[in-house]
Amino acid sequence: MSVLLDGKEGMEYMAMGNEAIARGALEAGVKVASGYPGTPSSEIIERLADVAKEADIYVEWSVNEKVAAEVAAAASFAELRSLASMKQVGVNVASDFLLHLAISGTRGGMVLVTCEDPAAHSSTNEGDSRGYAKMMEFPLLEPGDFQEAKDMTKWAFELSEEIRNLVMLRSVTRMSHASGNVTFGRLPKVEAQAHYHFSGSMLDPDKGPVMSYGFKHAQQQQKLKKAAEIFEDSPFNTYQGPEKPELLIITCSVGNLYCKEAINLLGLEDRVGLLKLGTTWPLPPRLLKKHLSMTGEILIVEEILPFMEENVKVLAAEMAQEIGIKKFYGKHSGQIPSIGELSPDIVIQALVDLLDVGYETVPKEYAEKAGAAAFARAPNRQLTFCPGCPHRASFWSIHNALELDGRQGFVCGDIGCYGMAVLPTGFSTTKTGHAMGSGAGVASGFAKLRQFGMDQPVMAVCGDSTFFHAIVPALVNAVHHKSSFTLVVLDNSGTAMTGFQSHPGLTVNAMKDESPALDIAEICRSMGAKVEVRDPFDLKETQEALNDLMEYQEGAKVLVLKQPCALSPEKKAEKKYNMRVDQEICLGEDCGCNKLCTRIFRCPGLIWDMEKKAARIDEVICAGCGVCADICPSGAIVREEA
Amino acid sequence: MLHACDLEEGRCYAYCPRTPTDLEQLRQALYDPKDLTPELGPFKGLYVTRAADESTRSSAQHGGTVTALVKLALEEGLLDTAVLTEESERFLPQGVSVSDPLGVVRASKSKFVTSPNVAAFNEAAKGGFEKIGVVATPCQALALAKMRLKPEPAKDNHIDKLSLVVGLFCGWALSWRDLARLLKGKADEDSIVGMDIPPSKYECMEVYTTNGTITIPLEEVLPSVKEGCQYCFDMTAEFSDLSVGSARVPEGWDAAKGWNQVIVRSRAGQELLDLARSKGVLEFRDLPEGNLEKLKTASMNKKKFCVAALVKKSGSSENLLYLDPQDPVLSRFIN
Incomplete structure (x- = not known):
């Protein structure tokens, strides 16, 4: 219940x-x-x-x-x-x-x-x-x-x-x-x-x-x-403040909470009026007229674009004869940024500037201390795939296959955790990134540029949920137009990034009812694409399949890499392998590849033992996927059945 | 490179046959200085041989000498495995480790594309084999020689397990992708059973198919040669125990195809050849007159072209990039 x-x-x-x-x-x-x-x-x-x-x-x-x-x-x-x-x-x-x-x-x-x-x-x-x-x-x-x-x-x-x-x-x-x-x-x-x-x-x-x-x-x-x-009469449009404020703030959404906090902290309850609008389109003209008439100066507080600000200004222009010419502050005047989130501090700073009140939002010394404290205990790590993430293995193979191919091939990215493949955690493999499904669509276009001399192999990646969401039309387009590229479906058995919601490839729906699962590989085959299915944790097989598809197969090709997300309910906290580094074999500082494991592969579960000057497994966060055993050139990483 | 490298001299750099190499140091350290010749490197003798077993010959490129020697070395326990080259899909060769003497024949015949045999050696060494033989192109033999001389880091040194290098004469190798492109439309790839480059006067490559022989003019083939090959100084795989290539006999090319020439370079090479003779595994014929000179000339020509290409690339006759302009052999080609 x-x-x-x-x-x-x-x-x-x-x-x-x-x-x-x-x-x-x-x-x-x-x-x-x-x-x-x-x-x-x-x-x-x-x-x-x-x-x-x-x-x-x-x-x-x-x-x-x-x-x-x-x-x-x-x-x-x-x-x-x-x-x-x-x-x-x-x-x-x-x-x-x-x-x-x-x-x-x-x-x-x-x-x-x-x-x-x-x-x-x-x-x-x-x-x-x-x-x-x-x-x-x-x-x-x-x-x-x-x-x-x-x-x-x-x-x-x-x-x-x-x-x-x-x-x-x-x-x-x-x-x-x-x-x-x-x-x-x-x-x-x-x-x-x-x-x-x-x-x-x-x-x-x-x-x-x-x-x-x-x-x-x-x-x-x-x-x-x-x-x-x-x-005009909605209770979701509220006003609080004096009848004739020096400054009227018009705000909406979470801006309401930030404005209230700012006014309170600065003690401006008697000088500033706050009109909070819940009905932001269409604006109720009489309500606006009433409040715009209260004062000559108006600050508009909202997040991202000046949507409400511009709509209010249109109304104010139409009413100018009756309410007079107003001075507006907001995004156009620079007090409120038009990117990122707002905060009480941003509103406070705007009020301090406009009303000449003294207030230091965050003392410099405090900000420096807080900044240092935040970094002191955090691991020095870039944005990265989780330990045991199939995407790390997939992009290792994709990257290596493209480099071995040697024709400056590239990957059109898509939306999902694998969007991080543009970063070192994915070996900087993806080179375009737009909307869901756009990876395949853009790749389909790239692959038609051969007549203009482009001979770089093209790949696209997508997740399993994305496949159903937006890839199908792009793939149909590619098959029909004989567009020769390789789509890699990173099938981790769920809409993983947002919390393992169901999708048409799974056997249960949102209400946990049994549902027919659609087979991605079979769908692609039925379209006429050449399809292979591999386990991305098998690096050799995956890489061979990629090179094979790139080299030999014409038209749209699909490689489905199936391996559940490391955080998926069926896998979480279950290690398939116990991993360890044989520090006798690990070459340490003498590694001829200069620590390929912690320098390039960079799974957070692999760390550098500063004392022994050799690689080590962080057993607390290692997910036991076993992949790193296959990347050490010296064979120092050992995989044992858990 | 697969991944960005931040080492000036890492694992790949140390052993690559195209990174700076002191050839004279290698020759002096690895061979009997008395055997060193400018033209052919370490040299104990030149022989014309073929496998005594006819079935070995029939599946071989020429005389089947390499197949017979490797098979013998495995049978006699001189090696516990041999790294050979097998062809997989569409002429793409791969290095394989073969321990069963009967499996050697599968890897016979020349491949015109190089395969990663040094990697296959390392895999075999890590796999527990202790006496490993490698059939190597000149560049692979040079890499293995560099590993023997600079075995570091010591913890990762498997080179002591290298027991025998059978070198292959080599003029150049082709880019795998370009070779496939070259053959496309000329021959159905499934019908191809072999290829060969006849003596230079023919100026062609022959492709043997189940439907007959296709001849491709050399000028069509040469653009597909890998760039690195034009900077190679070594035709006869000088850093091996013995080197094997095609023979020249007075009866002409058709007869020569059934024989090999073998250069013996080291004591291990000599012992294996002697064993093959005593066991009757190889047949020998007299060395035709002029063969040694012809071989020396061909070998020196490759060195000459190599030096010219390196001078052209570096823009200076004092800079041979990865080779030493003071090298006693190569320096004679610098004007």
Whole structure:
């Protein structure tokens, strides 16, 4: 039993932001939830999947974000409440469908939750997807604390049903993954009856076929106007501060928490007003007019792009005759950065600059001490694959195969832990890196450049989950166009990077039901690709297969490297081998390859014994994969069955 | 290089046949100084031989001498394994360690692409063999000689297990990829049963297929020669115990194909050849008149071309890159 389902109305619970969103959806009576894993969004679907059976809801990890949005939309069309969840880059994947959905409209309340990653802690970019709400003309909500994360999610379903359109709810890492007190509301008993009505006219939002057509654009814009009207009185837009502040801060999302802390620390409660907006698109004009009239100077605090800032400025320009000319501060004026995360210190610094108050955010001496202390006990190690990670072995073979081939071949990278193969931990093997599936697509293009004299062998890598998500069309393209490159599928039996969520290659789904597993190798063979399957821990076999595919085979070739992730539930804490270095054989400082093991292979489980001046196994973190025994030129690393 | 190297003189550097090498030091240290000749290196004698066993001959490139000698050394326990070259897919050769005398014949016939036999020697040495023979090209024999002279680090020294080096005469080797490209369209690769380079006057490479012989003009073949080969000074594998190559006989090339020429260089080489004679494993014929001179001329020509190529590459007649311009043999080719 999960507290999300068990927690009674009125219960106070310290919830992670994503749990609060999941509880909000349950309080709204959500019936279908779908998503594709991606940090920081994954826990929403995971928590809903935990309670799916008990709450009688359907939850799935869809093959990608577009399909997730489509699955959720179907439920909405059949008059159920539904939720689709994804990270910011996933919204790009879903966007093709979303543009159509925004015109076709919805029936049962449908909420698109996007959890974004300012500073790109767990992403390849910090794309701000709020622009989609404006471009596609649907409402956008941004919770400003954990209670709001729950309450606003619940309300988003109601809003969606009221305007008959999709509502986007945007969280960020410090909302989704931080925790705060949340008071639970009532969980409804919903007797769901799904039925799709389509007998009415095309313009009938309740009974007609749900379709995206240009002539519905006016209807769509009416929905947006209605939303703006509703937002004028929304309790999620709050103001605190004096009636005539010297400076008005307008903020949203976690900026709300940082601003409150900054105002409090500086003791500026009597000088600064804080307008926190929860409904950030469309902006409610009367509410803005009221607050913009309070003062002449406005600071806008939000993360990443100046989305709200520019929209507020448009409104202020339109109202200029009535409210006067305002002085705006924010990203355009340089007080607030447009990259990375915000923090209380950033807001404090902006207030100190604008209001001429004295405050040292972090004393220099303290910052230096803290910096030194942080490094003192941390291992001196670059960003690296885990001990026992199959990717290290795979990239060792890929790198060596390309070097042995000798034609300056290269690898087009993709999204996953293996994105780190651009770094020394992957022997700097990948040379391009973009979206999920782009490795194969870009490789397919490179391989068609032979007629222009390019004779470098081309490879692409992808994970097993990525294969299903976005590789299939690129591979179809390559096969059809006789594009000659080698796709290496790094199959570690799960969506490993985000926490082993299921995917179509596995035998269980999100709700732990048995599901038919699709065989990647067979799919590729059926397309007409030449396919080989190897264990990446067998370095020799893997390297030979790679060189063989590169040298002899024309057209699209696929090598599936199957080996579960070292952190996967079935492997974790189980060592296949006990590893040790025979320090009598280890050449130590005399190693003719100058410590290939700790200098190049660099598994964190292999360390240098400073006293004995020889390699050593760190038994605490060694995962016992056994691969390093095959890389020592002197055979000093010994593998024994555990 | 497979990985970035931060050693000035690491394991590969120490033994590579194209890193700075003091040839005279090697000659003096590894051979009887009385045997040293400028043209052919250490020299105890030149013989024309062939395997007595006809089936060995029929599966060999020419006279089957190498196959017969290695087989004999294994049978007599002089070696417990021999590192030979077997062809795998599409002419790609690989070094293999063969301990069964009957397995030697599988590795017979010339390969026109070099294989990593020194690595195969190291693998065999680590695998517990104590008396290892290697059939080596001149560059591989030079690498092994460098290992004998500079066996460091001592902890990782397996070179004492090297008991015999049978060198192969070599003019050059081809790039494997270029050879495959060269043959594509000319011969079905599955039909190819062998290749040979006849004496220089023919100026061609012969490819033997199940459908007959294909002749490829040498000018088409030479662009596929590995670049490193033009900087090689050694035609007769001077750093071996005995060296074997094709023979020249007065009856002409067709007859010569059934024989080999053997240069004996060391006592171990002499003992093996003597044993082969006494056991009747090899047949000998008289050395045709002029053969030694012809061989010396051919060998010196290779040294001359090598020096010229190195001078051209370095841009200075005083700089032979990996070789010593003061070397008593090579210096005579510097103008």
